Amino acid sequence: MTAEEAAMTRVQVFLENGFDHDEVVLRTADDEQRIENVTTRYQTGLATMVDAELPEHASVVQVAVPARMLAAETVIDPSRTPYVRVEATDGSLLVRADPDPPMYA
Amino acid sequence: MSEPTTTTKGGTATAQRTGTVPQPSQSTREEPRGRGRRISEITPVPDRIPLAEVDPSSAAAEAAALPIPFPPFLRRSGMYQLQPIVLPPIPVPIPIPPIPSIPPVDGSAQNGADQPGPQLTATAGPVADIGGTPLIPLFGTEELRVDVDGFKPTMTVSGTISRIFGGQLTWIARVTQNPATNAWTGPISYRDGNSALRPQDTVSVRLTGGSFLTRQATATFSGGGPTVTLNYGYKTAAFRAVAFEYDRVSDATEVTEFDPSTHPVRPPTAPTTTLTIASAYARVGIEVSKTGGDSVIDISEAGANTTWSDQEMHDAMQQHWSRWVDAPQWAAWVLFARLHDQGPTLGGIMFDDIGTAQRQGTAIFSGSFISQAPAGEANPGPWVQRMRFWTAVHEIGHTFNLAHSWQKSLGTPWMPLTDEPTALSYMNYPFLYPGGTTAFFSAFDYTFSPQELFFLRHAPARFVEQGAAPWFSEHGFEQDAYRQLRSAMPGPLELDIRVHHESRYEFLEPVVAELRLKNVSPTPVAIDANVLRDDALALVVTKEGGTTRRWLPFARYCAAPEPTVLKPGEALYSSVFLSAGTGGWLISDPGTYQVFAAADLGEGRAALSAPLRLEVAPPADATAERLAGQVFTQDVAHTLAFGGSRVLDAANSALREVAEQLPGSQAAVHANAVLGTPMASDGKVLVTDQDGRERVAIIPSSPSEAQQLLSAALVDINRAADTLGHIGVTEQTRQLAAVLELEGDATASAALLDRSADALEQRGVLPGVISALRRRG
Numbered sequence: 001m002t003a004e005e006a007a008m009t010r011v012q013v014f015l016e017n018g019f020d021h022d023e024v025v026l027r028t029a030d031d032e033q034r035i036e037n038v039t040t041r042y043q044t045g046l047a048t049m050v051d052a053e054l055p056e057h058a059s060v061v062q063v064a065v066p067a068r069m070l071a072a073e074t075v076i077d078p079s080r081t082p083y084v085r086v087e088a089t090d091g092s093l094l095v096r097a098d099p100d101p102p103m104y105a
Numbered sequence: 106m107s108e109p110t111t112t113t114k115g116g117t118a119t120a121q122r123t124g125t126v127p128q129p130s131q132s133t134r135e136e137p138r139g140r141g142r143r144i145s146e147i148t149p150v151p152d153r154i155p156l157a158e159v160d161p162s163s164a165a166a167e168a169a170a171l172p173i174p175f176p177p178f179l180r181r182s183g184m185y186q187l188q189p190i191v192l193p194p195i196p197v198p199i200p201i202p203p204i205p206s207i208p209p210v211d212g213s214a215q216n217g218a219d220q221p222g223p224q225l226t227a228t229a230g231p232v233a234d235i236g237g238t239p240l241i242p243l244f245g246t247e248e249l250r251v252d253v254d255g256f257k258p259t260m261t262v263s264g265t266i267s268r269i270f271g272g273q274l275t276w277i278a279r280v281t282q283n284p285a286t287n288a289w290t291g292p293i294s295y296r297d298g299n300s301a302l303r304p305q306d307t308v309s310v311r312l313t314g315g316s317f318l319t320r321q322a323t324a325t326f327s328g329g330g331p332t333v334t335l336n337y338g339y340k341t342a343a344f345r346a347v348a349f350e351y352d353r354v355s356d357a358t359e360v361t362e363f364d365p366s367t368h369p370v371r372p373p374t375a376p377t378t379t380l381t382i383a384s385a386y387a388r389v390g391i392e393v394s395k396t397g398g399d400s401v402i403d404i405s406e407a408g409a410n411t412t413w414s415d416q417e418m419h420d421a422m423q424q425h426w427s428r429w430v431d432a433p434q435w436a437a438w439v440l441f442a443r444l445h446d447q448g449p450t451l452g453g454i455m456f457d458d459i460g461t462a463q464r465q466g467t468a469i470f471s472g473s474f475i476s477q478a479p480a481g482e483a484n485p486g487p488w489v490q491r492m493r494f495w496t497a498v499h500e501i502g503h504t505f506n507l508a509h510s511w512q513k514s515l516g517t518p519w520m521p522l523t524d525e526p527t528a529l530s531y532m533n534y535p536f537l538y539p540g541g542t543t544a545f546f547s548a549f550d551y552t553f554s555p556q557e558l559f560f561l562r563h564a565p566a567r568f569v570e571q572g573a574a575p576w577f578s579e580h581g582f583e584q585d586a587y588r589q590l591r592s593a594m595p596g597p598l599e600l601d602i603r604v605h606h607e608s609r610y611e612f613l614e615p616v617v618a619e620l621r622l623k624n625v626s627p628t629p630v631a632i633d634a635n636v637l638r639d640d641a642l643a644l645v646v647t648k649e650g651g652t653t654r655r656w657l658p659f660a661r662y663c664a665a666p667e668p669t670v671l672k673p674g675e676a677l678y679s680s681v682f683l684s685a686g687t688g689g690w691l692i693s694d695p696g697t698y699q700v701f702a703a704a705d706l707g708e709g710r711a712a713l714s715a716p717l718r719l720e721v722a723p724p725a726d727a728t729a730e731r732l733a734g735q736v737f738t739q740d741v742a743h744t745l746a747f748g749g750s751r752v753l754d755a756a757n758s759a760l761r762e763v764a765e766q767l768p769g770s771q772a773a774v775h776a777n778a779v780l781g782t783p784m785a786s787d788g789k790v791l792v793t794d795q796d797g798r799e800r801v802a803i804i805p806s807s808p809s810e811a812q813q814l815l816s817a818a819l820v821d822i823n824r825a826a827d828t829l830g831h832i833g834v835t836e837q838t839r840q841l842a843a844v845l846e847l848e849g850d851a852t853a854s855a856a857l858l859d860r861s862a863d864a865l866e867q868r869g870v871l872p873g874v875i876s877a878l879r880r881r882g
Contacts, residue, residue, distance in 0.1 A: 014450075043454055043455045103536055
């Protein structure tokens with residue numbers, strides 16, 4: 001494990017309301033993930049959960065839904081707010097970071 | 106705290122939101138499902154009836170002023186029902202068409218615990234073709250839901266009208282009380298289904314009677330159609346009735362009750378006694394019964410990871426739920442497990458979006474966040490109990506098709522709905538409520554929102570009932586209506602439609618079913634002996650993924666009523682060729698079919714069978730496939746239905762090919778039987794002389810050919826009984842025995858009767874039938 005890897009912190013990104021068979025692109029630091037066929041389950045208000053690695057210091061998390069021309073980003077400190085919630089309702093993307101894990105039922 | 110530093114770029118809108126509470130959606134309303142008009146908005150529901158709206162002449166006025174919930178014995182809200190009704194058949198002229206010549210076989214159904222009636226496929230007496238005109242009686246039920254007092258009334262009157270062959274209608278009216286008449290009146294502003302069943306614009310309901318027994322609702326429907334007044338008898342205080350079954354995984358904790366008074370964070374209006382899941386729903390008008398025995402499911406069923414996927418829970422539901430069926434039913438399975446595969450962020454889930462009938466199963470995870478009281482919580486025990494209980498009622502709410510409070514406008518709402526992110530409802534997340542969980546529970550009085558109550562109590566059953574699926578309407582037969590009517594018509598007579606056969610039929614094999622109408626009561630019942638053969642009988646065949654069609658017989662019998670008495674345990678029997686009728690072939694292609702039978706018993710009574718499920722296999726070989734074109738014709742259908750023909754040469758030729766080329770098939774048994782039957786006796790046919798005049802000619806019997814063909818049909822009595830049915834094989838046995846007698850071979854005749862009696866006895870046929878065969882006929 002390199003020193004740089006050791007300094008990475010895991011964050012969890014929760015794709016929540018408003019997704020309907022979307023391709024979602026998640027960019028963190030130098031990493032990019034493409035998550036296909038993202039669809040919100042009405043039972044929980046959650047589509048899927050994605051793990052990402054970020055440097056320990058404040059970092060940018062970018063989320064995009066290219067087919068809907070939606071993109072948003074937020075700066076988070078993963079040591080304080082390791083939970084990122086994303087909604088795609090009302091024609092926009094809302095990205096926010098939380099210190100506590102989200103809850104679904 | 107959240108970090109709402111959000112920007113949007115390249116999109117169609119910019120979002121800058123703060124806080125953790127989703128904002129009310131401004132999303133475009135989607136067109137609701139259904140076919141009727143829709144109410145434009147949901148009005149707030151008062152906790153108690155405003156005094157001015159209460160009947161001043163009733164004790165309800167006094168009750169409404171009390172700061173306590175409406176006393177149950179005073180409330181008049183609930184379900185009212187018309188007595189099951191049977192509408193008269195539609196009178197139409199019955200033409201007498203030319204028909205194929207028929208063998209002189211007695212076709213009357215007979216009664217008696219020991220006597221199966223002969224096959225209906227043979228005819229006697231006047232015969233009339235119905236020419237596709239529906240003469241079968243229309244069966245129906247009608248219920249009225251009155252929701253004007255009691256716990257959180259929605260000031261609504263709604264009704265559901267069900268006709269097996271006329272469709273179904275749910276109508277809804279928001280009502281106010283007319284102080285002059287005390288009647289609850291309002292416009293019918295929502296319809297789902299066949300609007301012609303209640304075309305009027307306005308309903309006015311008067312509630313009379315005091316005790317449960319005398320309580321009545323008199324509803325007058327007016328405007329937009331003839332004014333109609335109907336009297337409904339009080340049935341129950343509940344608007345719906347549902348059965349829950351609770352099972353627990355061995356490593357999980359089950360919570361089905363909570364006493365709100367155990368936690369100091371509560372409003373004054375919260376219940377002060379222990380709430381159970383059942384009482385929480387009963388409080389809002391949903392009667393809950395419990396099924397099953399609280400099974401404990403071994404954690405090993407979750408697999409090596411000891412957490413549950415949706416599919417694993419669905420499998421467990423199929424295995425452990427005593428009521429499991431992939432069909433709509435007012436029932437749900439509740440699983441108390443420890444953790445979902447998603448982990449502790451998931452407190453519960455209505456996992457059942459798998460299969461045909463969904464929303465039947467739900468789970469609560471005791472190892473999730475709902476069991477983790479926040480740091481500093483002074484009452485962690487009640488806090489956890491409260492969250493577990495809230496989760497259970499919440500997840501069960503999803504089985505009723507209730508969405509989360511902030512999702513109401515999403516998907517396809519049953520009518521335009523508004524998101525209600527600040528609702529104090531079981532369906533809202535306490536942790537998303539403004540102010541968070543503590544703020545939510547300090548105001549939550551353990552109920553649902555007004556629009557949720559309105560949905561639970563009054564929405565069409567097809568939207569609410571667990572497992573409900575889009576119904577058939579294309580052909581006017583409503584499985585929902587059938588099931589409702591069946592449950593609404595318990596009576597002394599039980600109708601069965603059955604086959605003595607595995608459910609899987611060979612390709613080309615005709616389907617012959619038997620009907621039994623049995624007196625299951627302890628007292629004798631008077632009945633028309635012809636009830637299983639005349640207009641009183643209705644049969645419907647549905648093909649899965651295909652069409653639903655009514656079976657229309659080739660012949661109708663215009664018989665005078667023949668009153669008879671069925672003693673307890675006695676039954677009427679008849680046999681029916683189901684594969685085809687005047688509407689063509691109903692059961693032919695490979696696939697799965699369901700058959701429904703209903704009998705009009707007169708005087709407002711009816712008997713409805715449980716559905717009979719059949720499967721038709723694909724062609725076994727190329728020969729069977731090739732013959733299909735010759736067999737699935739109307740002539741062959743006629744010939745099979747009438748037990749043979751002396752004039753339909755093409756049909757006889759096709760059946761001969763079946764007998765010769767598929768000698769080991771069940772279709773060959775039928776072919777030999779119907780080819781042999783006309784040869785067993787003399788028969789009349791209509792012929793045209795050379796001078797053009799018609800006359801009746803006699804075609805003499807051909808005993809040796811009849812013997813050969815009927816013997817081939819009965820070479821294996823058991824196999825023949827499988828496909829011809831017990832009634833059919835008994836008839837064929839008698840026929841062949843008579844031919845053998847004619848041929849002078851009394852020994853063979855007696856041996857055949859004994860062989861047949863032995864086989865049928867082993868198959869459980871009634872002793873009277875067996876002894877009659879042994880008595881040589």
